[in-house]
Amino acid sequence: MPKFNDIDEKLWRDYSDVETGSLWLIDKRDNSGVHVGDYHGNFVPQIPHQLFTRYTKKNDWILDPFMGSGTSLIEAQRMKRNAVGIELQQKVLEETMQRISLEENSESKIISICGDSGTVDIKSVMNSAGIKNFQFVIFHPPYWDIIKFSDNPQDLSNCTNLEDFKNSFGKIIDNTTRFLEKNRYCACVIGDKYSDSRVIPLGFYCMELFMEKNFLLKAVIVKNFGETKGKNNHQNLWRYRALKNDFYIFKHEYIFVFKKNF
Numbered sequence: 001m002p003k004f005n006d007i008d009e010k011l012w013r014d015y016s017d018v019e020t021g022s023l024w025l026i027d028k029r030d031n032s033g034v035h036v037g038d039y040h041g042n043f044v045p046q047i048p049h050q051l052f053t054r055y056t057k058k059n060d061w062i063l064d065p066f067m068g069s070g071t072s073l074i075e076a077q078r079m080k081r082n083a084v085g086i087e088l089q090q091k092v093l094e095e096t097m098q099r100i101s102l103e104e105n106s107e108s109k110i111i112s113i114c115g116d117s118g119t120v121d122i123k124s125v126m127n128s129a130g131i132k133n134f135q136f137v138i139f140h141p142p143y144w145d146i147i148k149f150s151d152n153p154q155d156l157s158n159c160t161n162l163e164d165f166k167n168s169f170g171k172i173i174d175n176t177t178r179f180l181e182k183n184r185y186c187a188c189v190i191g192d193k194y195s196d197s198r199v200i201p202l203g204f205y206c207m208e209l210f211m212e213k214n215f216l217l218k219a220v221i222v223k224n225f226g227e228t229k230g231k232n233n234h235q236n237l238w239r240y241r242a243l244k245n246d247f248y249i250f251k252h253e254y255i256f257v258f259k260k261n262f
């Protein structure tokens with residue numbers, strides 16, 4: 001199998017910090033450097049760090065179609081990978097690129113595109129930057145409408161129903177993974193939601209979406225999450241509600257890893 005990371009298996013004992021199990025219990029967010037962690041709906045830097053360690057090599061190109069505060073771009077830059085991030089909101093993109101530039105390292109190229117990841121012209125950016133294809137795509141879409149990111153109708157958090165969410169996300173998968181190199185990987189970080197008194201297993205719907213598009217499912221990882229900004233300081237209230245009613249409080253999200261073998 002051709003190499004898709006820089007791990008030297010002969011030194012396998014030295015990689016005790018690299019996850020190999022399907023349960024990731026991360027107790028503290030890495031808030032070092034420009035990872036400020038104040039963007040509502042961001043993920044912890046350890047997620048892209050672990051994935052880039054396992055699935056990318058130095059100088060590879062990584063694509064993040066939901067760049068937000070740029071957590072994966074910052075990690076890519078620190079790990080001497082190159083990255084392209086796409087973000088719908090111009091203001092978010094500008095603030096993110098400004099922060100990333102504070103940690104600039106001359107070995108990495110970090111590029112941003114403002115637009116809808118489902119329709120934006122990625123090829124022309126690739127052409128002008130001399131990018132042949134991407135070696136990893138990391139998806140961290142809105143968990144449908146749990147957090148409303150903007151008023152833009154193209155924003156996945158404004159999808160009107162589940163079918164609309166799946167169709168719109170499907171277009172984003174198509175528009176981005178066509179530039180993913182054959183035999184390389186992509187990952188989707190997503191949680192479930194609760195509405196109308198039942199669980200909507202968004203994670204599994206998204207997993208199916210990739211499988212319907214012929215991606216090979218390589219991993220289903222469950223990652224804990226602690227206090228979300230939305231539930232901040234309301235633990236007791238949520239515990240009371242759960243005990244009184246018939247639901248469990250979400251404490252996990254999924255990381256699905258897929259291989260593109262076509």
Ligand SMILES: C[S@@+](CC[C@H](N)C(=O)[O-])C[C@H]1O[C@@H](n2cnc3c(N)ncnc32)[C@H](O)[C@@H]1O
Nearest residue numbers: 042043066068069071088116117140149155156
């Ligand atoms: C869950 S957040 C990603 C957060 C990011 N991983 C971080 O750590 O900051 C999703 C982001 O996708 C953006 N977004 C939503 N729909 C989009 C679309 N159609 N195209 C591009 N970006 C979109 C939102 O504005 C939001 O910033």
